[in-house]
Amino acid sequence: MSVDIFLNLTIRGLTTGAVYALVGMGIVLILQTTNVMNFAQGDSGMFITYLAFFMITTAKVPYSLVLILAILAGAVIGLIVERFMMRSVRSRSHLSLIMLTLGLSLLFQGLAAFLFKTEPRLFPPLVSGDPIKIGPVVLGRQDIVVLLAAIVTFGILYLFLYRTKQGAAARSISQDEYAARVLGIPTPSIYMLVWAIGSAMAGLAALLIVPRFSLEPSFMGLIQVKAFTAIVLGGMGSVFGAAVGGLIIGVVENLVAYQFPAIKDSFMLIVIVIVLLVMPQGLFGKRSQRRF
């Protein structure tokens, strides 16, 4: 592998990883604050992407507006899910909560397939034009947008968590939910806010990555598995960990796929299992404590 190829693979891996990071950060945000592992994260993004697709192709809404509408749609879905589903079963076991989000994921897939049919559709990229050359590295314009979006989102999420009182409240809930309630923090509204933000991130991530695949009800499935891998690698507990984990996986996956195409898919799965068994706290987490 020459240096040029290595650089190209790495940078392109970073752009894929940025999407894993976006999905993973949303999952961790929700997991940490509300204690729900959201298996519907990818598919709610998929559903939003369908809505966006018809806004662009049928209603001819400008792309930038669609992006905003998609983020809003994600937020609304998150609000609805929290208010009408999660709130009433919050005290149940982890298993019930996982099952609930699996049901939700099936519902999104079914709705998408039933309403919009399953044949793959080509989703136009946000930006088109020739790839950009930076030294030896050739990058598609959409890839650059994806990278920037991930960085901006991470920045916004960081500011939310560490510079706003709602963010501080979300962190406090993740550490000691009982104490947060005792102190008079309105935990139900924080849960709703966190679900809204998390789901909005799902919509954004799906919309950014879809031009690289084709739009069909199952297209987020594999990406979500990768996002889970990223979370595990990053230590489950930290948004930062999920971001770094996502980037690492994107890069390593790309390098492995080039050098050892045969083990491309299994490789990440093996990584998960080894990480879980050897260092379950991941790269940035601390064992047995919920935190960001």
Next chain:
Amino acid sequence: MLRVDQVVSGYGPIDVLNHVSISLEQGEIVAVLGANGAGKTTLLRTITGLIRVRKGSVTFGDKVLNGLSPAEVVKCGISHVPEGRHIFPDLTVEENLLLAAYSMPRSQQKNRLDALYAMFSILAERRRQAGGTLSGGEQQMLALARGLMPNPRLMLLDEPSLGLAPKIIGTVFDTLARLRESGVSILLVEQNAKRSLELADRAYVLVTGQVALEGTARDLTGNEMVKQLYLGGTR
């Protein structure tokens, strides 16, 4: 000021409190004594809205607290310092304090912070430190300061001396005495009956979810049953 009237509440199918009535006037320190499981903590949680009132009523001033959420109860001017301190370990001291005044305007939060840092100088020194790095005594001070942060008229204190070294227990009770002078009323739940009767104006004794005895702190200190059960040398 606070009136708990014939309250029944509990967890799941079990009623822990059975028609409990207590009251507290402005500026008073009232102690609630009782063995483990007598319902002391349940009483505090019911007042704060963490547990639903099943029968009876809780009023504060002229406000009925039944059915309010903990957040709303805090806004009415009641704060709750839970047993075991419950400091957020990874949040800084300052974040811990600010969260206790969640719905307060920012300028007012600032004033409260300044006032509390003046009162607890150790917290001012450690304001950027994570709560989990404080010692047990410091954490208890932080917990008290958190309770004072929303500028409450009434503080509910659950076992503030639990698990602390005797010397630090002294500091905690000194602080409570200082609070009385600043006009905050206190409903104090304590295992340390001797200390709390010394501090309190009046006291209630809870036995299996009912008020078994009530009176001024002095009367109760002289009461044979209280002496035997809560002030005896063996306990």
Next chain:
Amino acid sequence: MTPSRLRRLMVNSSIAALVLLLPLVFRTRPSIIGYLNIAMLYAIATQGLNLLMGFGGLVSLGHAAFMAIGGYTAAVLVMTYNVNMFLAIVAGVATAGVFGLVIGFPSLRLSGFYLAVATMALGSSVADVIKRLEITGGDYGLINIPSLRLGGWELASEASRYYVFAGIVVVVFLAVRNFLRSRSGRAVRAVRDSEMTAAAMGVNVAAYKLVTFVFAACIAGLSGALYAFTISYLHPMNFGLVFSIELLSMSIIGGLGTIIGPILGAVFWVMLPIVIGGRMEYLSTVIFGLSIIGSVMFLPKGLSELVTRIQTRLKL
């Protein structure tokens, strides 16, 4: 005999009679019986998952892998090595059991979300490995698997398989029920309710978790082996995460932690799309999603809770 017992006996025997008569009822439409056969195979696999999750409290998102291992082992043994079919099925069950042991090991250290992710990864990687192997037909899948044969008797018709599968379902379900009623079964449930209490009472938590995993894997392996000789075609992609989640969905809809749940869930899962019809195929996915959500929120024991409610209503 009290009237209610008499009534229960009557209802139960009429259900049994109905089950036995179905192939005659649908004599002209064997495809219906074929779907029911698939449902029964799913029910067997789901029963293993139910044992693991409903009774053992252990999450698994890789259960389809056990079916794949059972199915591929049996099929390859018969096709490539000319092993007797019965022995091949036994070997398939045993291999799945061994993998159950391997996949069960993470459960000793992990719980909740961590276990979910670990089983998801291990489960998916099994499908991936099968795709890379030559002996399994790789990405082309394994085709022309001979159909089920017991001794000298070939089970060519759907109806003949129907009776055999119904028998196997009953045997497996009874085995699981008896296991749960045994000392080990009580230990497994104790571990689910509180690992620490169970350990304090002297239950060997690790051993029982592994036993549960192995037992559940064996049952799924059996289902997979029978599936191979019924469908006569295996492809690794059919045993990935999606199918694992489908099995999980069946057990949730049927009712986790109930013995009859798996058959109710599997029949519902297989038959609903048939009832709705091809043109509205995906409506059934919507209904499945809603059923899972509804089960968790309102009927924690799923369809079997409905059955129990009907029984109480009819005073059976």
